[in-house]
Amino acid sequence: MALQDSYKDVLEVAKNVGAQVESREENGKLIIKGKVNHAFDRDRIWDQIKAKHPSWQNEVMVMLDVINAEPYGLYTVKSGDTLSKLAKDIYGDMKLYPKIFEANKDQLKNPDTIKVGQVLKLPPKSIAQA
Template sequence: MSAKDKYQAVLELGEKLGIKEGKVSEENGVLKIKGTAATQYEKDILWDKIKAIGGEKPSDIMANISVEDASVYHRHTVKSGESLSKIAKHYYGDPMKYKQIFQANTNILKNPDLIHPDQVLVIPNL
């Protein structure tokens, strides 16, 4: 199996995330990928997928992923039924970090208990 075949799920995820300036090549059994993720969160998702397939320190892939907007961790569009604590748990693994999300969005949020579908929230770097 070629490295490209092995990491096909990573390439598909990159397409789904809309990674810009993507380049993929294979040399001597090593897959080389390069591109620009919109946010650090998207870069982290790609690395998580790489590690899930190749282990903690894979030797058959070299990835050079830069981040277009390092001022935020991500931008999240609120879906029906979500709360700031649920969003915080998703991005940070800790629902109590909802306060940081609220503070980063006081320009559009007046109450941490009132968010609405389709609002775009800044998920700050911690």
């Protein structure tokens, strides 16, 4: 149970993104197996592992199936968010904000006007960075 405790933060992120996971310790590794709704959810779990657990390669095995291939993910707008900020946080380049805007033209009329609580579709990383 030591690894379960050490990776409690990762299991909390999995819970917060709505992942359906099971975890168990086996042969000195924590096995996390399950399903996530979008690739973005999977990536947030991996980001937590890599950011907080320097020995993760020796301690954890993750097997997550992605249920929905498109969109890359969904994001609920929070206070202070802008499309540029989201593009930087998600894709690593704030200049990619037009890709998010294009994916959400059904609900956005202006890339400078997003509202708290809106649920935005995130284009796949391959499209956003193309």
